[in-house]
Amino acid sequence: MGDGSVKDVIGSLYGSYYWGNAYLEGVFSYGGERYHNHRHLSIGSIQRDALSSHNGDIYSVYLDAGYNVKAGNFDVVSFASLFYAHLDEDGFAESGADSLNLTVDRRRTDSLISELGIRVGHAFRLTNGSLIPEFSTAFSYDFDIDDRVITSSFAGSPGPRSQSRARKSTSMERW
Numbered sequence: 001m002g003d004g005s006v007k008d009v010i011g012s013l014y015g016s017y018y019w020g021n022a023y024l025e026g027v028f029s030y031g032g033e034r035y036h037n038h039r040h041l042s043i044g045s046i047q048r049d050a051l052s053s054h055n056g057d058i059y060s061v062y063l064d065a066g067y068n069v070k071a072g073n074f075d076v077v078s079f080a081s082l083f084y085a086h087l088d089e090d091g092f093a094e095s096g097a098d099s100l101n102l103t104v105d106r107r108r109t110d111s112l113i114s115e116l117g118i119r120v121g122h123a124f125r126l127t128n129g130s131l132i133p134e135f136s137t138a139f140s141y142d143f144d145i146d147d148r149v150i151t152s153s154f155a156g157s158p159g160p161r162s163q164s165r166a167r168k169s170t171s172m173e174r175w
Helices: none
Strands: 003-021 022-043 046-071 076-091 103-106 105-122 123-125 129-131 133-140 149-155 162-165
Touching: 046 103
Parallel strands: none
Antiparallel strands: 003 022, 022 046, 046 076, 076 105, 103 149, 105 133, 123 129, 149 162
């Protein structure tokens, strides 16, 4: 059993350009992250708590292009997008669990995801603005450019480090 938290500060630059019914928009983001983890180990009569903290940096780029057409009272937008993220985490060593502490090597994680889809929306004029409900559907493709390998060893076990494959996420949060 265990738990963890991530505290981060993220900044983004956004830009868009429209010409006629077409558009191009992009976002570049950078974030500095601080990870805190706790693992409770219960092996027979052994009861230990392993603690760790480490830092990470995340960079991401999002590009989206589309074309808008009117269909009666509705706006129909065909679009294509590309999202890339790079996470660079420091290595770390746990403390508090003696020989069961883990030492984890520095890790770099990359993700590249594309989408091709359509959005349909309609603007309802209100007294103080507009309400624009939207429906969208898209084909999303994860290029699976990362091997998701985590290299680690137990503090009490000298010798080669073991490698484990992290569980693949079905999507990556966009910044």
